[in-house]
Amino acid sequence: MCNDEDTIKELTVGRRVGFYKVRGQIGCGNFSKVNLAVHALTKDKVAIKIMDKMRLDLQTQWMLSREIFNMESLYHPNLLQLYEVLETPSRLYLVLEFAGGGDLHTRISSGGKLSDQESKIVFAQILSAVKYMHENNIIHRDMKAENVLYTTNSCIKVADFGFSKRVNNRNQALDTFCDVWAMGVLLFFIVTGTFPFHADTVAKLRQSVLEGAYVLPTWVSAPCQRLIRGNLRSDAHWTRCWVASGSHTTASPTLTPATPPSPPICVAWQME
Known part of the structure; x- marks a missing residue:
């Protein structure tokens, strides 16, 4: 987890998370929201799942940890890819492959x-x-x-x-x-x-x-x-x-x- 204040500011300055420019919300869940984002350099679209860590109980934290671990170990053309995880003291960001065609x-x-x-x-x-x-x-x-x-x-x-x-x-x-x-x-x-x-x-x-x-x-x-x-x-x-x-x-x-x-x-x- 990132604790350095300067780095945290870089991660979440304005409408940017890391290298990603955050755009509109495209989904939501009980403990999270999902926003469309665009990589500042490559212009690739991604989906960023944003979670308020203060709202996550222990069971949800455990399930989230397991979800991340399992996704990081899988790579298949028909599985949604997890690109990276960004973390600050208050929020967790999962940068995911963008599937814009609906479900x-x-x-x-x-x-x-x-x-x-x-x-x-x-x-x-x-x-x-x-x-x-x-x-x-x-x-x-x-x-x-x-x-x-x-x-x-x-x-x-x-x-x-x-x-x-x-x-x-x-x-x-x-x-x-x-x-x-x-x-x-x-x-x-x-x-x-x-x-x-x-x-x-x-x-x-x-x-x-x-x-x-x-x-x-x-x-x-x-x-x-x-x-x-x-x-x-x-x-x-x-x-x-x-x-x-x-x-x-x-x-x-x-x-x-x-x-x-x-x-x-x-x-x-x-x-x-």
Whole structure:
């Protein structure tokens, strides 16, 4: 942490944080706000997450520390990058990759389900990111459409590592099941524009999830239906094996080199 008064002034003078010129607010949370910023030299856009340290309780501080540690250890074209952390006695600044295309939930809620081709491209990138995290012993634990961001129309970034967890022993990585199951919910939402489970109370919703009580529209392709059912299975071991191999008996994503704009991962699904 920086305690030198002159350096602190340099960090936060006017509308500048370090080398970044801070612009308007683009988001907010319970303990933070997010502003767009531009690097003074390179002119690259970034997002700066600004937190008032006085408002952070011990649990939030611990989660934030874990989030930073996990983000610093990951580098993948479909994971939102943490560029640097700036700290003063009163504030913490996370300088993040800027994803200006909005989030997946907003895009589908306003425009409806994705096309078949776009669904394949988006889900393949999510799969690639999650597989990479699991290979590096990190579980996201908050996979949802709101945390899938667009940088361009064809490139997405998985974001928000506040609930992420590192597992020290690969043999103890049972919690990877929650990411795989969440990917099933995500794929259902991507191809239908709705969520698989519905109820008017939390208790009923929980029961619906435990029973696997959902209905896939008949117009969803058979290979995609099998992929969704595979992810939403309650058999944690089977789904862990599925993610570990990155394949499926009925739909195998084949990753090909990125096409402009870089670095999106483009994909073609080999369907039966």
